[in-house]
Amino acid sequence: MLEINKNFFEHVNALNVRYCHWKSNEHLNQALAGMTDLDVLVHVSDRSDFEKALTKFQFKKVLSPPDKQFPDLEDYLGFDYISGAFTHLHVHYRLVLGQKYIKNHHLPIEDLVFNNLIVKNNVFIPCPELELILLV
Numbered sequence: 449m450l451e452i453n454k455n456f457f458e459h460v461n462a463l464n465v466r467y468c469h470w471k472s473n474e475h476l477n478q479a480l481a482g483m484t485d486l487d488v489l490v491h492v493s494d495r496s497d498f499e500k501a502l503t504k505f506q507f508k509k510v511l512s513p514p515d516k517q518f519p520d521l522e523d524y525l526g527f528d529y530i531s532g533a534f535t536h537l538h539v540h541y542r543l544v545l546g547q548k549y550i551k552n553h554h555l556p557i558e559d560l561v562f563n564n565l566i567v568k569n570n571v572f573i574p575c576p577e578l579e580l581i582l583l584v
Contacts, residue, residue, distance in 0.1 A: 449477075449480040449481055449569065450480065450481060450482045450528040450530075450531055450533055450535055451528055451529075451530045451531070452505060452526045452527070452528040452529075452535055453480045453482075453486070453526075453528075453535055454480075454570070455505065456501065456505045456507075456526070457570055457571050458570065459501050459504070459505070460497075460498060460501050461570065461572075463497055463501065465490070465491075465494045465497050465498050465501065466490070466491035466493070466494045466562050467488055467489060467490045467491065467494070467498060467572060468488070468489050468561060468562070468565050468571075468572040468573055468574055469486055469487060469488055469489075469571050469572070469573050470487055470488070470489040470540070470543075470561065470573070470574060470579075470582070471487045471579075471582065471583075472484070472487065473568065473573045473574075473579060476568055476569060476571065476573065477569065480569060480571070481533075482528065482531070482533040482534060482535045482536075485536045485537070485538050486535065486536065486537050486538065487538045487540065488537055488538065488539050488540065489540045489541075489543065489558065489561060490539060490540070490541055491558065491562055492541055492542070492558070495541060498539070502524055502537075502539075505526060506526065506527070507524040507525065507526040507537065508524065508525050508526075509522060509523070509524055510523040510524065510525050511523075518544060519542070519544050519554075520540060520541040520542040520544055521538060521539070521540050521541075521544065522538075522539045522541075523536065523537070523538055523539070524536070524537040524539060525537075542554055542556075542558060543555040543556075543557060543558055543561070543582075555582075560578070561574050561578060561582075564577075564578045
């Protein structure tokens with residue numbers, strides 16, 4: 449796990465920010481190591497605290513090309529000074545799904561997700577049953 453990810457998630461956990469890594473959790477270890485993206489869903493009421501944490505850890509907002517910008521989704525890059533690796537966060541503030549490059553369906557079950565979390569590697573994720581429902 450990259451040190452920036454370890455410290456960042458410890459920090460947001462200590463602040464009681466409601467978030468979860470919500471998809472591709474079978475690859476969570478690789479994502480925390482900077483080998484793939486982290487898809488993080490943040491409770492809309494905790495957006496401000498989450499964004500302050502991003503600033504504290506010097507994550508930089510990245511603006512995607514217009515055809516890859518989607519509602520309530522922002523991209524952030526962080527740099528791990530110990531390893532020299534980058535980490536990439538896809539920060540979702542609503543569950544907006546769809547086909548590749550077309551995210552146009554809001555699935556209004558964010559509260560259900562946040563009420564059914566477990567912890568893996570000190571990161572909140574949906575319980576396996578809920579993750580299966582999201583995949584289907």
